[in-house]
Amino acid sequence: xxxxxxxxxxxxxxxxxxxxxxxxxxxxxxxxxxxxxxxxxxxxxxxxxxxxxxxxxxxxxxxxxxxxxxxxxxxxxxxxxxxxxxxxxxxxxxxxxxxxxxxxxxxxxxxxxxxxxxxxxxxxxxxxxxxxx
Amino acid sequence: xxxxxxxxxxxxxxxxxxxxxxxxxxxxxxxxxxxxxxxxxxxxxxxxxxxxxxxxxxxxxxxxxxxxxxxxxxxxxxxxxxxxxxxxxxxxxxxxxxxxxxxxxxxxxxxxxx
Numbered sequence: 714x715x716x717x718x719x720x721x722x723x724x725x726x727x728x729x730x731x732x733x734x735x736x737x738x739x740x741x742x743x744x745x746x747x748x749x750x751x752x753x754x755x756x757x758x759x760x761x762x763x764x765x766x767x768x769x770x771x772x773x774x775x776x777x778x779x780x781x782x783x784x785x786x787x788x789x790x791x792x793x794x795x796x797x798x799x800x801x802x803x804x805x806x807x808x809x810x811x812x813x814x815x816x817x818x819x820x821x822x823x824x825x826x827x828x829x830x831x832x833x834x835x836x837x838x839x840x841x842x843x844x845x846x
Numbered sequence: 847x848x849x850x851x852x853x854x855x856x857x858x859x860x861x862x863x864x865x866x867x868x869x870x871x872x873x874x875x876x877x878x879x880x881x882x883x884x885x886x887x888x889x890x891x892x893x894x895x896x897x898x899x900x901x902x903x904x905x906x907x908x909x910x911x912x913x914x915x916x917x918x919x920x921x922x923x924x925x926x927x928x929x930x931x932x933x934x935x936x937x938x939x940x941x942x943x944x945x946x947x948x949x950x951x952x953x954x955x956x957x958x959x960x
Binding site: 730753784787788789790794795796798799801802812813841842843844845846 | 882888898900901904906907908909922923926946947
């Protein structure tokens with residue numbers, strides 16, 4: 714059956730419009746899902762340092778900062794009980810050159826993001842530094 | 847110089863010395879108050895661009911605190927807030943701040959917790 718040209722045109726446009734709407738909605742939905750997943754994943758990732766794994770990686774740190782995070786030398790900072798996110802930020806800054814220290818620069822060069830998170834979690838879990846008012 | 851003037855000068859000096867010491871004490875307390883604004887608040891965080899908790903200072907090595915303050919003052923270590931604060935600190939004031947937060951102080955807090 715031959716449809717009227719006008720009706721055909723109408724239908725085509727209608728379909729195209731519907732398609733477009735659905736495509737957009739689908740994209741929107743996908744975007745929302747991705748955003749939600751990212752939002753959920755980011756804090757989890759930021760906090761995902763494993764203190765036990767960090768302990769195993771901490772031998773080189775212990776030489777200067779002490780195995781229990783309390784440094785045997787007056788010039789090296791104590792790490793025990795320090796905030797994990799501060800330690801992590803410091804390690805990152807040594808790695809990207811924002812903070813400069815020849816010893817630390819050499820130490821962090823081969824550390825991955827996961828290594829830095831694990832080490833930060835390990836030293837943060839020790840007892841030591843405190844907040845004083 | 848007449849004897850009375852010498853006496854007057856001595857008397858003035860006697861008054862002035864404790865007054866100066868008092869001033870210094872107040873200045874150090876003011877400096878520490880500046881630290882407390884961030885480092886004395888549990889879980890206080892830095893702002894944009896990176897957000898992380900400001901370091902705990904109590905129990906830190908005094909020599910390290912002085913070195914950090916000097917590095918901020920010289921610009922070697924880069925954090926705008928700490929640079930601005932360290933810029934106004936004399937070596938003496940840095941030592942006083944480091945003594946306040948230094949290791950000995952924290953051992954007592956840690957002991958108190960046990």
